[in-house]
Amino acid sequence: MLRRFLYECRRVLRVARKPESEEYWKIAKVTGIGIMVIGIVGFVIRLIVELIGA
């Protein structure tokens, strides 16, 4: 049964559609910017708090 499962896994990975390079970079860019915006807001808030507290 394990061998059958592994066979199915290989087959599924082979037929899977992988992202095209253009699409991939677009998504990476947008998601990256989103995380950066959230991260920078959090960073600034924390920096202000730490500087006031110090």
Place this chain on the structure above:
Amino acid sequence: MEEAPKSKLYVFEPLVRKLPEVSVPKRHVPFKEKFIWSALTLVVYLIMAQIPLYGMAAEAQNWWGSFQYILASRSGTLMQLGIGPIVTAGIIMQLLVGARIINLDLTQSRDRALFTGVQKMLAIFIGVIQAAAYTLGGAFGSPISLQAILLLIAQLTLGVIIVIYLDELVSKYGFGSGISLFIAGGVASAVFWQAFNPLESGAFPGELGGAIPKFFVDGVFYRPWPEPSMVGVLATLAIFFIVIYAENVRVEVPLAYSRFGGIRGRYPIRFFYASVIPVILASVLFANFRLIGRIFGGSFQEFINTYLNSPNGLTQVAADPIRAVVYLVILVGASMGFAWMWINMTNMGPRDVAQQLHRSGMSIPGFRRDIRIMERVLSRYITAVTLLGGAAVGALSAGADFLGALGSGTGILLTVSIVYRLYQEMAREQISEMFPMARRFLGE
């Protein structure tokens, strides 16, 4: 029609009715408004995660370890408990309904209102219990006066209640859910803080806190956990790119409409079919074991803290490689199990999908139009994808922790996929606003 027996849970209905609720929007909430609500809520959360608790006798202890990230918790602040109580209440209620211990039909609006109401009360109740456990357990130092104990419990409970309502606000008036927004907010801030912190490290005076300042000032590329280093920064970036890739891998099952002269279509099954939920469930489970371990102490606690807790950074992995392997195996196994459980609980299993497709008049070309055959064909794909996806998510999370990724492996995994989905939802919303007709196709 015979009326189904009312659930025993209805004894809570009068109480639930009295519970304040964020009212459902009566009209379509425009894109701009949704954006403002989400952004505002996120800022409120980030500020609350900086407000220190009043009345602590010593620096707050972090009982969750790196699980704090997925619980959007920050030690010593109003957000000490984070979304822990909400998530725990949610899991308990889902399990009770899923196992039919509570007999509620969630397609009925009255049952659903009762369900969410009771879940909210349960979350507050769990919040009070956890607040008391933390305070009495000495997480804020001991000995501590009775006054301070009550004050701390009140603050923590207040934090939980605020989070519950912020979550409700975002779910109804913003993008995604508050819970996911808070996790992303907490992790993204932690990643940026650990990478760029220009100040001295709190734990080691005289040592620069941030990985990048440290690298440029002292030329240090690697240092052991908990101090962040460039190795962690690179691991974080690597996980980011891998997750974006994996999120976009999908298996497409060919389909044909039996009507409309057999138009061809495809049913996409994403590689992360159960998304990152398996790792969350596994982590929440491990985190709860951790708390139970605290109660029992001794070798049981030691076992849990060793094998159900990821080694952080290369130094810890090298010190005890067996621990790393055992943890990896347990996490991957648990993730596969939870992935399987999750898709069956949320009607994403082969049978449910086959029924949906069959009902909309689709079949798989080359096969007889029979729901059982469809189920069998789908099952071959779905079973493999679910288990593989679950295993991949678990392995990625563990691997990131081994490399000392900033904001914890699970944290980054979650944040990338949360922000990616947020983007998808916003893009969809924008399209549907530009082309109101499209709303129908997008199922709104």
